Structures are given as C-alpha cells and as structure tokens.
Amino acid sequence: MEQEKEEANSRKRKEAPNSSASATERDGPPSHIQDREPQAKKARLSTILFTDNCEVTHRQLCELLKYAVLGKSAVPKPSWCQLSHQKQLNNVVVFILKGMSQLHFYRFYLEFRFLRKTFRHKFSLPSPTSSFLFDIIGLQKKKSARSFRRTVEGPLISATLRSSIDLQNDPIIQKYGYKNVGLTKCLLTKEEMKTFHFPLPGSPNYENFILTKYTGFITDSSPLFGLDCEVCLTSMGKELTRISLVTEGGYCLIDELVKPDLKILDYLTSFTGITKEILNPVTTKLKDVQKLLRELLPPDAVLVGHCLDLDLRVLKMIHPYVIDTSLLYAGKQGRRFKLTFLARVILGKDIQCPNKLGRDGIEDARAALELLQYFLKYGPKKIAEFNLEALAANQEQGDKEEAAHMRCVLKCLESMGQKLLFLTQDINELSSYRNCQTIKCSSNKKVLEQARVEVPLFPFNIVEFSFQPFPPLFAEEMKNSMKTKWTQMSTVYAGPFSKDCNVGALKKVFSSLGPVHSITLVLETYRPYFSIQYEVLEAAQLALETMNGSLLEGSCIRVRRLVTELTLECDTLVRELEQDSENQGTIYVAGIGETFKEHLLEQSNLFPDLEAVILPKEVKSRKQKNYCFLKFKTVNSAQVALEILKGKDWKLKGRNALTPRHLQAWLKDIHPEPAMPMGLRIVPPLMERHIFRTRKVNHPKIVAWRWSRKIEKLYHSLSPGTFCLILMPGTKNAFGSHPGLGLMKIKEEEESDTPGVRV
Structure with a gap:
C-alpha cells in the first residue's frame, strides 16, 4: 500500500510541469508576450466620496446607471462615486424590493446577513416618489395636454413675462431698492460671509488659511478681479487643480494648473477638462499660488466670482472683500441661479458649451465680472424686470424634456439595437415603451424564476x-423602538464612585472615548453610579472594553450596558456590525484635535493604504468633533494603523468601526430629540408581537430572512462582471415617509465567502 502511494505521488510530481505548460497554452500567450499585453482590467467601484449625509438622489442614481450601461x-461620469473600467461590465441588474425601506434593513439587520456582508457600498435614498422607476432611468412620464411648451428665445420670454412680475416683492429690489448702487453696496457683509461659509479670520477650521494683504480702504472705485477655480477629488475632499484670475478689462492675470499633494481619485474631467496627462508635468503647488496671490492683489482688491466661497476654501485663503454673483442675483428664498443661465439671460453669452471638454476658468471668471458690471451699470430694477424665476422655470422644463429625449437609457439602448428587460408583478407606464421588454409575473417566486x-x-x-409595506402604526412603533434600542446600546453605566467624586474629571475621562450626549447621576443606588450616553456606538463599546475594572477617582469601577428586552442580543449585533462589509478596513479613532489631519499628513508614509479620512462636524457650528473614521484598503492595514496610532504620543484611543456612515446618517434623522428620561417607561412593541402571533408565516422578520437567502442564490447565478444594484425605494404612510436604501457591487470572477471582499 505504501509503495502504491509513493508511486502515485511520483506520477503527480512528474505531471505537474506538463499540466502547468498546458494551462499556459490554453489560457493565453507566453509570459514575454503577456508583459507587452497586460490582462484586461476589472471594473471597480469606489464610493468614498459620499456627501455628509450619505444620501444619493434619484437623479444621481440615474447618472450612475446610465454610465454603467452606456459608458x-x-x-x-457620475460625480458622486467612481466606476472604473466600465467597458469590462457584462451587464447591469437592478433589484427593486418594492415596499421596503431603510427601516426594514436596520430592524432586521441580522436577517439581511448576505446583503450586509457582501455589498460594501451602501447609501441612503430620499423618500420615494410616484415615478421612482422613471426617475432612476432618466425617463419623464408622458406629458399631459397642459404640459409646458418650450420657448427657445430667452429675450422673447422676458418680454412676455415682464408685465406679470411684481417688482415690489422681487428679492433684488427688496435688498437693493430701485436706484443704482455702488460697488461697496454689493460687497458681502461679515454676517453674510459667515452664513455662506466663507473663510474668515478666527473662524473654526480656517486656522491654517493664508490671509491676503487686505488692509486697504474699500471705495466704489476699488479694483475688481474675477476669480474661478477648478478642483479634483482626493482622499481629503476637493483640491485645487487650476486657478484663473482676470482684471476688470478681461485681461488674464493668472491661469495656472496646480498639482495636489495627495493622490487624485477623480480628475472630474467632464467638468474641468483636466486629465492625468495634462497634470502630470505640472510642478506648481497650492503654496505657490497662495504666495502669488498675496503679491499680485492690492490691499483694496475686490474678488468677484460665482459661488466664491468654494474657490476661497480650495485656495485656503481669507479675503474679506468679495462679491458673489450667485448671491447678487439670488432669487426667491435665496435661490442661486447657475452661471451659465445668468450669462445667457443677462449678458447674451453662451459659456461652458456642451461641445467643449470641461469648463474654461478664464471664461467663467470674466462672466462673473461682467455680471457685476452689468448690475452696477443698469441697476436692480433692470435686473428685476428680467423675471429670472420665470425664465429659469421655462429653461428647466425645456432641459428636462431634452434630457428625457436625448439621455434616457431606453433611447440610448434603442440606438444600440438593444432593449431593457423589466420583470415585475405590476404593469405600469414603463411597459408601454417599445424598447422595454416587459415580462409580467404572477408572484415574486415567478419573478425570481424568470430572472435566472x-x-x-x-x-x-x-x-x-x-x-407588503409595514402598516402605518406598526412602522412608527418600530421606528420608535429602533430609536430607543440605539440609545440604550450607546449608553453605559459606570460605578460605584465615592460620594465626593469629581464629576468634571469623570466627564473628561469618558469624553476622551468619544462625544458624550449626556451624563446622568443614578439616584436609585446607595453609592453613586453614572449613566453616560454617547453620540456614537463605538465610544460606548470602547468604554466597555477599556474602562471596566479600571481605577478611577479612587474607586475600582465596573462599566456595563443596561440589559433590556432591546439589548439582550447586543453583543451579537456588535459582532455582526464589526463584520459588516462597509466596516471592513475602517477604524474609529477618538481623542483627536484640530491638528490631527496635519499630523496624519505629515506621517502619511506610516499609513500607505489609507483611502479616506472622515471627520464629522457639528451641524450648526461646523466645528470638528473629537473623533474620526479612517478607511483603509485592507483589514490588515487598518489593524496595523490602529496599533501605530495608539502607540504614538497623540493620546488617541480607537477600535474597529461599528456604525456604517449611512447608518449614522439614518440614526441622526430618527433621533433628533434629547435622550429619553431614565424614569420614563418604555412601551413594549405589542403590535409586533400581535402580528407575529397571528401571521407567523408572513412576519416581516421571516420575509427578510427568506428573501435575503433567495437574492443570495440569484446573485450567485449572475455572471462575473455584473453590476448589481439592490434598491429598497422607501415607503410613505399616514405618519410620514421612510427613506430608502441602496446597495451595490460588481460581481467578480472568484469571490470569497468571507466578508469584506474588496470590489
């Protein structure tokens, strides 16, 4: 027997080289040819450029779908995320779970195991509309007989609408009056600059900004300079890539390309015209531009631009004498018109033409300057007579009709000789379009079978x-239950302490782990205990893991979480949150200061795989909070970084992330009120129990678990290179609306069953 085994192993060793050679012949050309012809790259997704609230509008979703299908x-390209190597996609599949919302996903988080562990990219959707399907594919519903007729010539519209305008209530008249005004009247006040987030001396987050030489005295004859900046996207957000500065006569003073210090994630070429090839040889840095501006601008210079606050923030400069044409020409309720619209209507010029690649910064700076000069020459009354609100409404209607005709996915697919497949139980207007292959099914089970x-x-x-959506009362009760659950999970109890303990010192210690919502003395115990409610779950978990059994204020304390019906399986939920694909490679760091970002940049060589730094801010003051999230390419890189950060003398504490950004945004939305008082009784979810008792088979919890498994099987049947998007559109009921949730992923050739697979 031993001899036979040895002979078999010998045969395998002899066959190994031959099998390797045959595989090379079968799979592709020899290695020296492969060096010249690299393998095709895989399509990849990145969504680290989400907005603060992680919400993606239906229009943005449509942008992504059109780009994924058409290229x-x-x-x-969509502006809110990156889809690289789109040509490598085989097809696009959108699964719509009609009747479900974010509330379903978070309430039955453990049941949606496959979705949360497989789909790394998650985002919030706004409340659903009656035309959700049409919105996400860029199709306008068929017009009624009373639809608007598009008028092409702007001046003609202006003439017909002038008679109906109420000049007295026009916002420009109300602010500036009827008579012509001088330059100084158009300057933004300090309060206005603060309101619209212009960088100002002494304001939070602008400590490292460079000041111009602005000590001059401003008059109506002070020199004007038109300014426009173009940006790219890096891991730290928007960074300067081009600056254009023009004088009053339109003479170009500066037109410089600028290379950011950080790696560029998106050049935003469709908006800026700047590509990697254009920027590669550039050596000019932000500090060079700042120095040049300080030298060129006189002390009484007035900067003019459109949405000028953005330009000054990317320049990281402070200049107090500014005129913003988006605010100068503001409409009702502060509406800010686009520069292209104002240039066409007021100046009769077409700028940012669609046949050009990107914008011309010099052209935009000149347009802003000319808009101010027109305002000063003809006065507020002339501007008000244009009736900008009505003109904008007509243009928007025309643009929508044109976009629906020219850029609808159906229209583009038709030009390529292809069709959209729509599998559904409910036939709607989409089914009437000839380029849509609609298959009506009698049940969800049939939809599933046809999809395969x-x-x-x-x-x-x-x-x-x-x-079936949740009944209105049940949905509200569930929402309140979720609010209570996350409040309880984010609250810890610490003690016992001595009766003369220093509460201020205690608060300082517990605040070092993350922002504290409230600290409450527990009166029902003989020795003092404190209830500490944190704003984020990570801070509460960090307190449990690091403070329990520690010596504090002369007392050896215990730190624990209140055990209630809602927190019975808290440990399980925490473990699962840690394994959420979106949290893989992300760490929570507490105790950071205002200069943390600078420290991180200075020692960036220690963290080569850092993808993004997420620095939460206070909603009103915009002040940076004392914690952040660091997102890395791999789990190992995140763990190494965590140990490095803890080992430095920055006095930082951290752990693996628990709360995905989209979940944080949702919790803020459902938790606007203060914490529930300790003595208030929590009503158990009786209605949920009743439903579970009377409809065991169709309980939402069972439905969530069952369909998560079915979607998993359907997903595995898809071919590699499929862009898969799962949408829970959200719901509306008598008590209000529940926003939706989106999950997306590109299926790869070979996917591991372990969570956190990078796409």
Missing part, C-alpha cells in the same frame, strides 16, 4: 419584487 462615450433565465440575455435589467 463615457454617451454620458459623463432572462437576465443574462439583456445588457440592462430591472427585476422588481413587491412586498
């Missing part, structure tokens, strides 16, 4: 499952 030759067969045959698929 950059037909539509521009039909989806591989179409480049773009919408598979709609219909579920």
